[in-house]
Amino acid sequence: MYGTPDKFPYVCTSYRLTEHYHYWTKNNPANVQLVPEPFIEISEDMAKARGIAGGDKLKVSSARGSYYGKAMVTKRIKALTINGNKVFPIGIPIHWAYRGIREDKLLAEDRNNINLRPLNTLSPVAIDPNAYTPEFKGFLVKVEKA
Amino acid sequence: MPNENLTVKAISGHPGALGSGAAPEASYEVCKLIDTTTCIGCKACEVACLEWNGYEFRETTFDNTYQTMPDTEWNYWNLIRFSEHENSDGTLSWLMRKDQCMHCADPGCLEACPADGAIVQYENGIVDFNEEHCIGCQYCVTGCPFNIPRLNPSTKKVFKCSLCSDRVGAGLEPACVKSCPTGCLHFGSKEDMKFEAEKRATQLRKNGFEHAGVYDPAGVGGTHVIYVLHDADDPEKYSGLPANPTVPIMVRFWKHPLKWLGNVAMLLGVAGVMTHYLRFGPKEVDAKEAKR
Amino acid sequence: MSTQTAAALPEGAITPSGEIVRYTYKERLCHWTNGVTYVFCLCTGLAFYSPYLYWLSVVGGGPMAARMLHPWVGVFFYLAVVWMHTMWKQQMASIPEDQQWKDKIKDYVENNDDAVPPQGRFNAGQKLFYWVMYYGALVLLITGILMWFPEKWRGLHGIMSVVNPLHAAAALATIGAFIIHVYMGILMVSGGFEGITKGTVTKEWAQHHHRLWYDKMTRR
Numbered sequence: 001m002y003g004t005p006d007k008f009p010y011v012c013t014s015y016r017l018t019e020h021y022h023y024w025t026k027n028n029p030a031n032v033q034l035v036p037e038p039f040i041e042i043s044e045d046m047a048k049a050r051g052i053a054g055g056d057k058l059k060v061s062s063a064r065g066s067y068y069g070k071a072m073v074t075k076r077i078k079a080l081t082i083n084g085n086k087v088f089p090i091g092i093p094i095h096w097a098y099r100g101i102r103e104d105k106l107l108a109e110d111r112n113n114i115n116l117r118p119l120n121t122l123s124p125v126a127i128d129p130n131a132y133t134p135e136f137k138g139f140l141v142k143v144e145k146a
Numbered sequence: 147m148p149n150e151n152l153t154v155k156a157i158s159g160h161p162g163a164l165g166s167g168a169a170p171e172a173s174y175e176v177c178k179l180i181d182t183t184t185c186i187g188c189k190a191c192e193v194a195c196l197e198w199n200g201y202e203f204r205e206t207t208f209d210n211t212y213q214t215m216p217d218t219e220w221n222y223w224n225l226i227r228f229s230e231h232e233n234s235d236g237t238l239s240w241l242m243r244k245d246q247c248m249h250c251a252d253p254g255c256l257e258a259c260p261a262d263g264a265i266v267q268y269e270n271g272i273v274d275f276n277e278e279h280c281i282g283c284q285y286c287v288t289g290c291p292f293n294i295p296r297l298n299p300s301t302k303k304v305f306k307c308s309l310c311s312d313r314v315g316a317g318l319e320p321a322c323v324k325s326c327p328t329g330c331l332h333f334g335s336k337e338d339m340k341f342e343a344e345k346r347a348t349q350l351r352k353n354g355f356e357h358a359g360v361y362d363p364a365g366v367g368g369t370h371v372i373y374v375l376h377d378a379d380d381p382e383k384y385s386g387l388p389a390n391p392t393v394p395i396m397v398r399f400w401k402h403p404l405k406w407l408g409n410v411a412m413l414l415g416v417a418g419v420m421t422h423y424l425r426f427g428p429k430e431v432d433a434k435e436a437k438r
Numbered sequence: 439m440s441t442q443t444a445a446a447l448p449e450g451a452i453t454p455s456g457e458i459v460r461y462t463y464k465e466r467l468c469h470w471t472n473g474v475t476y477v478f479c480l481c482t483g484l485a486f487y488s489p490y491l492y493w494l495s496v497v498g499g500g501p502m503a504a505r506m507l508h509p510w511v512g513v514f515f516y517l518a519v520v521w522m523h524t525m526w527k528q529q530m531a532s533i534p535e536d537q538q539w540k541d542k543i544k545d546y547v548e549n550n551d552d553a554v555p556p557q558g559r560f561n562a563g564q565k566l567f568y569w570v571m572y573y574g575a576l577v578l579l580i581t582g583i584l585m586w587f588p589e590k591w592r593g594l595h596g597i598m599s600v601v602n603p604l605h606a607a608a609a610l611a612t613i614g615a616f617i618i619h620v621y622m623g624i625l626m627v628s629g630g631f632e633g634i635t636k637g638t639v640t641k642e643w644a645q646h647h648h649r650l651w652y653d654k655m656t657r658r
Contacts, residue, residue: 018188029203030193037208054210070208075230075238161489258602260486261501281505283486284588288598297589302506400603405488408610415614419621426549428628431646 002124003063008140010046011080011089012060014119020093023118026100038069038096042143043077046088050143057146060092062139065121067092068146090143094119094136151315152268158259175271176314177339178323180244181346181374182384183358184330187226187242189214194325195224195246198310218245220298223307224322227385239376243384244322244331247294247307249273252367254393255306257401258289271336271370272309280304291366291391309370339372346374365392445637450655457638458655468522469634472571475515476616479578482508483609509586512578519575529559530569535650536562556649563622567615574612581605 017035025031040058047053054073059066069092080087097118099107126135154164192214196203201221206214213228224246231239253273256265264279265286275286275295282302286295295304310320318324319333332339343360350358359378362368373387381387451459461469478497482504485495498504538555539546539562545553546563560568581601584591588598623630629643644652 018186030196033203033206034189034192034214035212036206039208055208072208072210075232076240159489159492161492260489260492262489262492279501281486281501283505283585285602287588287595288602293595299589302502394599396599396603400599400606404603404606404610408606408613409488409490411610412613412617415617419617419625422547422621423625426547426626428626429549429551429647431629431640431642 001063002126003140005140008062008142009087010141010143011082011087012062012122012139012141013089013091014094014123014136015091017093017095020095023095023097023100026095026098026102029101032100032102035093035095036102038067039072039093040067040069040143041072041074041077041091043079043088044073044075045079046077046090047071047073049088050145052145059144059146060090060122060141061144062122062124062141064124065117067117067119067122069096090141092119149268149274149311149315152270152272152311154266155269156256156267157263158256158265159262161262175269175336176309176370177271177334177336178249178309178320178371179332179334179339179343179374180371181330181332181343182241182243183346183350183355183374183376184328185226185242185244186328186330187212187228188327189226190325190327191224191244191322191331192222192226194321195307196222198313198321199223199308218294218296220296220303220305223247223305229383229385231383239383241376241384243373243387245385245387246322246371247273247309248292248366249307249309249370250366251369252393254289254291254366254397255286255295256289257393258285258397260285268311270314272311272314273370274308274311275304275306277303277305289393289397291388291393336368336370343372343374347378350374350376361387363388363391365390447637453638456641458641458644458652459637460633460639460644461637463637465525466634466637468518468525472515472518472522475511475518476612478511479508479515480609480613480616482511487606487609509582512582516575516579519572523572526560526568530565532562532565533558536565539563551646557647557651558654559648559651561648567619570615571612574608574615577608578605578612581608 019034020026020031040060042052042058052058052071052073054071056071057068058071059068061067077089077091080089096103098116103116120134120136122139122141123134123136124139127133128135157164193203195201204222209216211228214225215222218225224244227243227245229241229243231241233239249272251271253265253267256267256273259265260283261279261281264276264281265273266276267273280303282297282304284295284297284304286304287293287297295306297304310318310322313320323331323333332342334342340360340362343362347358347360355376357377357379359375361373361375361378361381373381373384375381375384377383381389446463447453447459449459449462449465453459481494481497484491485493485498485501485504486508492501495501495504498507535555535558539557542554543563545551581604584594584598584601585605588595623634627647629639630647633639633643641652644655
């Protein structure tokens, strides 16, 4: 359920944006204007190592499921050293799933290429034993070009 | 738009005195303070500006950045510009700067504009474009050291941030300032905003940002939009904020010495030829010209 | 005589009334095309040059229309200049007699014409005017195109502060020349205006002002 590092060598974290709120702002033209499409933030090192350019479509999968988005290559993410190993983290905002004003248009053009699965398809079913907060912030994934 | 509630200080392309619209006493100068150190790049200000000015939301595309689009446009007056800057000490700064017209006290756009009344500067410091009189020549684009005015390609009129002159004229703060959730946008008198800005810069310098300071460039006489920057010694890294903006010297030359030299030369030219005629008259041709 | 009217005779022909053809129909048409397009650009351009002359934009149909028309008419002016160049390029070239005329420029200006050496079809002053307008028009064209749609070359934003005053300076140079040209054509050299409109001048006029040309035309 969690996956193992040999099959899922990247660490994914999820977070929110200021420009969207949960899943309903995808129906508001103002918010969609500010941030129109799902994206996956990766470090410059990882982009170089994997030959990924900004804007390339990626498929991110965990032991539970998969997610699609465009690569955002950024300096703000750096490789980590965990147990002496170099590990690339990636970051994905949560706000895309289901349908919004943008997805409806894209679906009409290309039924196969749009992600309608929420990001939390990827995160594991694990909770903090005290607060019961689910494990959104660190889970194993693999990244492929879509 | 020309605002009856605000008193006019200067008009582009206008010969002679200002006539009606100018008042004997100056009203206080307004200022918008943008504290880049507390901006979170939420872009509420971008949306508020569009909503207040009645511009439509548009379809944008992913461009490998958080920045909404590459540049401001005739119908998109302010834009948060994002830059990922690698500092010399190895740290990274993710800089976010709200970019829009700076409302210079010595506006290059107004200086360059040839159209009577197309650009108006009010006593309170706001520089406003007056669409009715704009001829679309884009001299203002040449005059502006911040590269702000933008042409509407179909109507051939130029637009930019108005510092919400209509709201300010009614005693309100600009729409962007009202919408800001962190309070990093402030609005008030230039004096008060400078005071707040310096206070904040001092606080930053005491807390690890040794080069923090206020951006209020003297080269354009000071501006009515000022920034607090983490690093006031290097404004360029905030997505190309000019370090020492001035009205281009060739624009000054064009609008002052060249214009007056030309005017005098043309007048002297006409006066000269008239005088020549009085003194020497026309050339005479004999009725029967003798052979040489 | 041929079936042609006096207005369509070749250069140097003698009309029934005893006058000599100074400029052909084609040459006069070209000159006035140049003149009209230039004056249009002059009036609308001066309107954008100084707020005191902004009212001149009425010639262009108001400020917005003038801004729109000025570059179009400017291009037509340049095409007219090119047309004139195809006709008069050789005739405007410098010849040794030009230097002798320049040496006597004071006499020419003071209307002391007896002391001035004989001139060809165009004297050195006319040639100077021609070249000022020719090169001036070229500078105006290049700077003008850059100023026409600056939104298309946003990358060149930095040089526009030089392009704009250069356009004005080139225009001023042509205006100076133009003032002298109009003065001389209308007032100072009587008979000159008829030459460029009607096309003919008296034989005495031709002998007085352009002796070498008159001799060449009548020698055949």
